Amino acid sequence: MIKKFPVYRQLDLVDCGPTCLRMIGKYYGKTLSLEHLRDVCFIRKTGVSMAGISDGAQAVGFRTISVRITLQILLDEAPKPLIAYWRQRHFVVVYASTSRHIFVADPAQGLVKYTHAEFMDGWTGQPSAPDAPGIVLLLEPDQTFYSDPDEPQNGLQLSYFWGYLRPYRRYLIQIGIGVLMGALLTFIVPFIMQSIVDRGIEYQDIGFVNLLLIGQLTIFICQLVTDFVEQWILMHISTRINIRLISDFLTKLMRLPISFFETRNTGDILQRIEDHEIIERFLTSSSLKVVFSLFNMLVFGLVLGLYNGTIFAVFFVSAVAYVAWTWAFMGARKRLNLRRFDRMADNQGSLLEIVAGITEIKLQNIENQKRWKWEQVQARLFKINVEDMRLMQVQQIGTFFITQLKDILITYMSAKLVIDGQITLGTMLAIQAIVGQINSPLGSLLNFMRSAQDAKISLDRLGEVNKKDDEDPVHADRVRQLGAWSGISFQHLSFSYGGASTPPVLKDINLIVPRGKTTALVGSSGSGKTTLMKLLLKFHEPSSGQIMVGNQNLKAIHSGWWRGQCGVVMQEGFIFSDTLRQNIICSDEMPDEERLSYAVYAANLSDLIQTLPRGLATRIGGEGVGLSVGQKQRILLARAIYKNPTFLFFDEATSALDANNEKIIMNNLADFTKGRTVLVIAHRL
The missing domain is CATH 3.90.70.10 (Cysteine proteinases)
Structure with a gap:
């Protein structure tokens, strides 16, 4: 065994x-x-x-x-x-x-x-x-x-999200009252049908029939108005909750260390935003509906019991069979959900690669290969969808069979009771109406079970992000100032991206960057120069050794504060889809025009600004005016200069500039860097 x-x-x-x-x-x-x-x-x-x-x-x-x-x-x-x-x-x-x-x-x-x-x-x-x-x-x-003790688990609990619902309790109560009223109004309809047959038709009282039909029409209008108001309130709540959920998720994402993003595919991260929407729908829609569906089932079930105990027993057994049959497919559905998440992440990544890399795709004439790669992902998604459809059809066949068998049995039993004189024809019609009303809550219960499973899977995935420690945890007493210091020193520094079993990128590095001076670090491609820069910016922790800023270990310095003191130009610097002005000043809410003018002058951007249709107000980046690599480097230099930092770190900052621009900028930087601590990384001096 x-x-x-x-x-x-x-x-x-x-x-x-x-x-x-x-x-x-x-x-x-x-x-x-x-x-x-x-x-x-x-x-x-x-x-x-x-x-x-x-x-x-x-x-x-x-x-x-x-x-x-x-x-x-x-x-x-x-x-x-x-x-x-x-x-x-x-x-x-x-x-x-x-x-x-x-x-x-x-x-x-x-x-x-x-x-x-x-x-x-x-x-x-x-x-x-x-x-x-x-x-x-x-x-x-x-x-x-x-x-060693067990480790805490990553998965979130639904209680984590109740705080997002709390501000909308008043609206939720209104929805609850509306749904309760709708349930009570629905509860009246079978009795109206019974009265129409047993009293109106039997006694040929058309006035009584008209009165009941007017009452039924009034009930339907009230239900329509209630549903209309509920939908608007629900949209109001769900939109606000969804914005708060995703906003808090983005806030958490941006507090995580760079290493988190270097170990995740972009598609995986984007799919987690969809996870928030799944949870939001579960909290604001599925949960409310199932509560009142269960209420309806309970009330109508009791009414059936009052009419006839045997009919109620048939209803109860069929409901249990319905839930059990649905539950039997949940495991297979979960497996498909997880596989679909992976393939959807592949799909996101493939599309992003096509859009971002379209220039290189055209240069290499690989349009077909990239399209085929995307089509392969679609084929895998199609297979999953086929399996999902097959599973759903088998499930639906079973639930349809259970529902129809229940309806047929109850119809037969009701008809026999009418023939035997135990109930009236009106009662039989009322029972049929009740059975019809119960079928809808059973469907809501099925949808709730699916929604709950999706939400549980999403909670597990989101827990991986939400439970991860911030780059600078609140409880960590990180230093936000530097006392007297003489320079930056790298002491027996080693680092490996893959742990002890992989060759180190940096091994036993000892280096001093003196205060107030410019230090150049020259080496071949792949020698670890950029990795050293990333360690200096606290993007990674050293595998061994330490980085000291004077007598202060860099590890103990607050990451955000430290980067605020640094002006950095990286090889893979990013240009935002915003105006040229905003790309230079970035987060400065009250920009210093004098500093901005100096940054433009030092980075030799005046000629570029004159060619742009709106000057500094011109939108650039992915959704604006296209720029050459050299122009991007000059903007990144202007950004670092505008920051007016204590430290300047340049990683191949002028590698894409022509000789004339490089000469002008280097002369301008000579004045700016006086008295500042500068580390320049280059392939050659």
């Missing part, structure tokens, strides 16, 4: 490695945080290596060894669970095996059973070569694994 294995799903495209570790940790009785595992595995945008997973496993208390083994060794000797390298791009957990099958926990698909040939196809790509070796990571927990 194969023991059931704990399953977690990857939340991002590149989360498979850390998720495998999380499953194995749970198997051994330890709850591990996905976000912590991402950090210790040194995950990047391109994913994670087997060496990175090994480092991460050791960091949380596993002994590990990565080996190449054959299928026979995996079956007979390898301790399980283990992590297998899958299809040259993915990682899965092998947790059990038999003489015919291998059992896999896949972060993308869940629990999967493969024949030996199928497994070999994914593991080595050679299904007919059982002796071909594949790569696995063997793990076993050591003492520290059991001694």
Whole structure:
């Protein structure tokens, strides 16, 4: 008997490695945080290596060894669970095996059973070569694994979002009253139908029938007005909540360290905005509807019970069967939802790449290849949609069958009761009306179950962002001023992007940047110059060693404050879709015109401004006037100069300038940099 294995799903495209570790940790009785595992595995945008997973496993208390083994060794000797390298791009957990099958926990698909040939196809790509070796990571927990406490989980709770609803309690109460009134009015309709048949028709009292029909028409008008008002109030609430949710999410995003963005695909981040909209719809629409749907079901169910206990029993059993049948498909639907998230992130990234890289695409004549790449993503999405449609159709067939069988049984039982003289024809029509009214709340319950599942998945994904520590946590007492200092020193500084198992980009660097002087750092491409600059700007933490500003460790200085003292021109500097003026002054709410004029002069921008249709007020960037690389560099220089900083850091700041512009700007900068601490990075002096 194969023991059931704990399953977690990857939340991002590149989360498979850390998720495998999380499953194995749970198997051994330890709850591990996905976000912590991402950090210790040194995950990047391109994913994670087997060496990175090994480092991460050791960091949380596993002994590990990565080996190449054959299928026979995996079956007979390898301790399980283990992590297998899958299809040259993915990682899965092998947790059990038999003489015919291998059992896999896949972060993308869940629990999967493969024949030996199928497994070999994914593991080595050679299904007919059982002796071909594949790569696995063997793990076993050591003492520290059991001694360390469980890690807090990333997932948010719905209670986190109730604060967004609280300011709108008055509106929610109004909606509640409206829905309650609608339910009560709906409750009256079956009795009107019963009275029309049993009294109006039987006694041929057309006046009574007219009166009841006028009453029914009044009820319908009241329901229409109530629904109209509810929709407007709901739109008002949902729009405001959605804006607050996404605004707070963007605020949180911008408080996170640069390393967060360097390890996520743009599509993954954008998809999390859609997650907020899913939660907003769940809170403001689905939750309210299901409460009153349940109220309607309860009231109408009691009325059915008063009419006839047997009919109520049929209704109750069918309702339970309806919910159970729907629930049986939730697991498969969750798997499809997670796969769709990954493919939608692929879709976002593919479209962004086409739009952003259109110039290079045309230069390389790869329009077809990029379109084909996008079409491949659409094909994968189509497959998921086909599976979703198939699943939904099977589910709908079952619910339709249950609903129709219930209606037929109740109709038959009601007709028989009329024939037997136990109820009137009007009562039978009232029962039919009640059954019709109950079908709608059952549909709302089905939609609520789907919406709740979507919201739970979205909560898990958003928790990864919201629970991540800010770059400068509020509780951290970071320094916001510098005392007397003599310069910046790099002391035995080493750094690696991939952890201890990857070659260091910087190794044992010792360097002094004197105060008030210009220091040039020259080196070949890929030698780590830009990485050194990023460490100096606190985009990353050193793997070992430290950076000192005088006697103050840079690590203890507030990141935002420190960057406020620095004027920086990076190789990949960004031009915003805004006016040229705003691109230079950036966040300055009360711009200094004298400083702006000097920045324009020092960066030699006057000739560019004269050619622009509105001068400094001309819109530039992605949605404005196009600029050459040299013009962009001059704007970035003007931005750094306008800031009037204590420190100036230039990374290939004039590499795209022509000789004349470079000479003019360097002469202008000579005056500006006097008395400032300047670090210049270049390929050559």
